[in-house]
Amino acid sequence: MQVFKVYFKVIRKNLSIMLVYVIIFLSLAVMTTLFNKPAAVTEFSSTKCRIAVINDDAGAVFAQGMENYLAENAEIVSVKTDKQSLQDALFFGDVEYILHIPKGFSEDFLKGGHNILLEKTTKPDSTAAVQLDFLLTRYLGLASTYSAALPDITTTQLITNVKNDLKNTAEVTLSTQQKAVDNTDNTFYSYFIYLTYSMMAVMILGVTSIMMVFMNSDVRKRNMASTLPNLSFNLQLFLGNIVFSVAVWAILCGFVYVLHPAQIGNADMVMLFVNSLVYTLVCLSISFLIGSLIKSKNVQNIIANVFSLGLSFISGVFVPQELLGDTVTKISSFTPTYWYVKTILNLKAASDTLPIVYGILIQLGFAAAFLIITLVISKNKRATNA
């Protein structure tokens, strides 16, 4: 078991490096989970749109009513009205929506004129701004219906009516497979998704650092000249790698309990852990493959970044899977990361067990495939190296 022991000696020597990687990528995963409220595509989001309202028609009751309605449904941010400040506010994300109510708007609107239009500037990628747009359009639609149908209605009465109407909303029920709608219960799924990047990066960097020691050509040649059978050598290396992977997996996945201590008893956690363990094995095989191919430390970290960041992006880690295009999805379905993320999403939506099992099997298939490729390559290298 000498190779096995040496493996851990190498780890011990490089322990500070390993720790740096684990800590850094763990903090990245944690920060992403804490700060990335995934593009709130649902109305069930609690973040209000930040809007700046420039009301040049402040005298009119209707414009005031509109402003009050906005105050209830969005977060009004006061911004200086000069162009530079407005630009700054959009640039820094202080506001997502700027609404300018021109003078005379109320009068024109209530007469049914539609000649004076509201001026808006929105941040294109903000779903909160889009939702606010909907709300405003509905508000104005109802208001114009009232003013057309009841010409004698007072403005105050009109505003009250519209507000009352807008209070009508449909009830929403989730069907039998109950999963909490409340986002706070679900973020631990997100943690596992963001773990994709960190896990892959730590594994590649860690395993390749160690493998490079063994693949150093002088060391390799001496080892090949020894009486230790190749199979034993490789098996011990593999065993060392497995222990390392399980340790990394335990640290990275166990951390979810620090973020969500209440979830300890959750049954889904078991599946999530299994899924992530399988994913760790996949990362291990990939790192094994890379480790037996590269020689320079600089290339190592660049490849680590390309793989971890690149695969994460096309598999829907940072950009949610449902927003990815069809071509991208087809391409990324040839990568294991895609299936890992898909399995987590399936778990979250509580689908039947079959797709989940498929996801896990496919990942195992990838792991096996990479392992075989590595063995073939190393056999070839051995043959030509002499």
Next chain:
Amino acid sequence: MFLHIFTTRLKCLMRDFGMMFWTALFPILLATLFGLAFTNLSSLDTFKEIPIAVVDNAAYQMSPGLKPALEGVSSEGENKMFLLTACSEEKAAQLLKDDKIKGYLLPLEGDKLRVVVKESGISQTILKSFADHYLQVSSAYKEILMQNPSAIQALMDTTQKDVNYFKEVSTDAKPDDTLVYYFALIAMACLYGGFQGLKEVSAVQANQTCQGARVNLAPVHKMKVFGYSLLAAVLIQILTILLLICYLYFVIGVQFGDKLGYIILAVVAGSFMGVAFGAMVGAVMKKREGIKIAVIIGLSMIFSFLSGLMFPAIKYIVARNVPILSYLNPASLISDAFYALYYYDTLNRYFLNIGLLFGFSGLLFLIVYFIMRRQKYASL
């Protein structure tokens, strides 16, 4: 002396072809993957009709407006939003379970409406939005007809008009989140120049490389040796980033604005910053090469993360809550310089960032110089 050191270091750097290849290729690869991932984001006009169902119960039959409203948005024409199936409640539940529909509507007594879905998503939100809209409009109609029963004619007239109340007024350029990704990528590529910086510093330190020991024996001022070598690294880095920008602009189509000279200036500033950052790590840390590399990777990733590489929202969170951080974070300075160039019509913010970049680089260089100045070794 300058020419000699400069050209020699250039040759050294260029001979490490593997490293140069990967440093150049890596951001280009990542940019391609970004481009792929984002292709759909900006072209969400492929709207597929949403399959839904409505429960054909007594309340549905009796409701005056729901049936025509639903049929209005489910039949052929430009208003078509849904693929509608009217059926019993059990069948609807089964369709939902089998994923054949995204959700169904359950009309209730008293003209109420319930929406049943399986999960949250865009389609479900659209369905709920439609349901809300229906309820609100019918409530308004009821109110109107109560007060003025003869208004029904006026109501019929206003129903189908699709009036636009807004005029989109944009500033010169719209804030664009996909650009944040790309600019953060450029910033990360600049920071990766840190490896070059580290390499240069190691080549000059006697306890790191044999070459360093030889260089230290030469009667050349440390500042010159170190300064010229770093300039060589900066030049290589500038060329790499320029290549990346050309790729981004010509192949991916990222908009940088049209001030070419300032773009190049930003590239130069970014490269200086990256190399200085690496040199600083190399000089300050007295550990093995492996640890220094780990620290550079770690710090670059954290800086890039904070400037919005993984998701743009963090950039705004930092800017709103800890604004000083966005002025200290080199990646933010670089990416914001590009962003300011694209977004604003004045150059104030841009020059602020460029000034800070050069300032910090100069400061870091000075620190490295002072550290390396009188380094003596008891034994090597």
